Amino acid sequence: MIDTLFHIIDNIFFFCIALSGIYLFIFALAALFRHSGKYPITEKRHRFALLVPSETDIKNLEYPKDLYTVLTYSDLLQAVRELDEKEYNITVILGETAHVSPLLLQDINNAYDAGAVAMQLHHIIECRPTRKIHWQAIHEEIRNSIFRQGHVQCTLSSALDKMDIAIDSKWLKQNLKSPKSNLESRLLQQNIFIEYLSDAHVYSNSPRPRPYSMSKWKAVSKLPATLMEGNWDYADKLFRQFIPSWKVLLFICSICCVIVTCYNWTLSPRWWLLLFGLLFTVCMAIPDYLVEKKKK
CATH class of the missing domain: 3.90.550.10 (Spore Coat Polysaccharide Biosynthesis Protein SpsA; Chain A)
Known part of the structure; x- marks a missing residue:
């Protein structure tokens, strides 16, 4: 029973954090191609x-x-x-x-x-x-x-x-x-x-x-009508209200890596890959002028 509950919670957390991470990765990658x-x-x-x-x-x-x-x-x-x-x-x-x-x-x-x-x-x-x-x-x-x-x-x-x-x-x-x-x-x-x-x-x-920052409840109430209207710019803004900051994502993902590894290490590789992906996304978004040469 406990093992089943752990797997359900693990999957829910992983899906939410992975979805947020993919969202950030897409735009961090796109920013590299500015004109x-x-x-x-x-x-x-x-x-x-x-x-x-x-x-x-x-x-x-x-x-x-x-x-x-x-x-x-x-x-x-x-x-x-x-x-x-x-x-x-x-x-x-x-x-x-x-x-x-x-x-x-x-x-x-x-x-x-x-x-x-x-x-x-x-x-x-x-x-x-x-x-x-x-x-x-x-x-x-x-x-x-x-x-x-x-x-x-x-x-x-x-x-x-x-x-x-x-x-x-x-x-x-x-x-x-x-x-x-x-x-x-x-x-x-x-x-x-x-x-x-x-x-x-x-x-x-x-x-x-x-x-x-708009409240999450207000964003939830506005999102369906905005999607029906096809206003993708405003829908994106509303969706952003549900995305935790990259610092919060890194913190939560790090804690989950440790917990899952301690509980059942066979479930942990995807978490460590997700953590690496988040770190890679953040690094992509940092401009070169802010990176010290010895740490680049």
């Missing part, structure tokens, strides 16, 4: 509003100075409400920033002119003096690889934060109603694709706060 400069350079220039925290100073942008305005904010919602959407085509929202890539606005302009309405920029933690911050930088880049670059390579929308983003000004004013407004969900529910601009770099010295 730079996917949007052609356009001669048309759009007007930008750059919303930045009061302590941030943006310099050295290679874009006509009369076509962008840097506006500081202490309350982002109020700043968006006061924004004149008739004057600016695109609103760029940045968090606390050390500097940005000189061609940031040009990259956004090219994508916007090609039809992109919402774009997630590439945030990079530039100064990594401690192991903790270095680890946080790795964590952010793994998320960038799997949930952003990997997704757009598979023609799915990128994950979207509330900072380091560029969105059509008119749409932003109509949809940012409160500090808890989930812009990603609203974009996907309206079938608007979210692009990821991997070459549009935003540098800071600290990680960004994690975005608002």
Whole structure:
């Protein structure tokens, strides 16, 4: 009886973790095949509003100075409400920033002119003096690889934060109603694709706060109707709510490896292979610039 129960629980756990691992592996692999400069350079220039925290100073942008305005904010919602959407085509929202890539606005302009309405920029933690911050930088880049670059390579929308983003000004004013407004969900529910601009770099010295996460019960209630509508981008976002983080997956898989090996080692090889597969997936998602040469 105990042996049968153990086998049932073992199979359920293995199936759930393996399914999550395959999901992460597919997008981590796809992220390796990114294409730079996917949007052609356009001669048309759009007007930008750059919303930045009061302590941030943006310099050295290679874009006509009369076509962008840097506006500081202490309350982002109020700043968006006061924004004149008739004057600016695109609103760029940045968090606390050390500097940005000189061609940031040009990259956004090219994508916007090609039809992109919402774009997630590439945030990079530039100064990594401690192991903790270095680890946080790795964590952010793994998320960038799997949930952003990997997704757009598979023609799915990128994950979207509330900072380091560029969105059509008119749409932003109509949809940012409160500090808890989930812009990603609203974009996907309206079938608007979210692009990821991997070459549009935003540098800071600290990680960004994690975005608002939808409750699992809410995701369950929305998923069937979303699938019936054929809205695969939003269905993917809802499915992501059930996928544990890669750290949790590694922890659970490691514990299961030890337990299964101690109970019945003949059942353990698949668990050890799964653990190796998860580690391999995580390694694929880490960019080279964050890997120390002696550990590469």
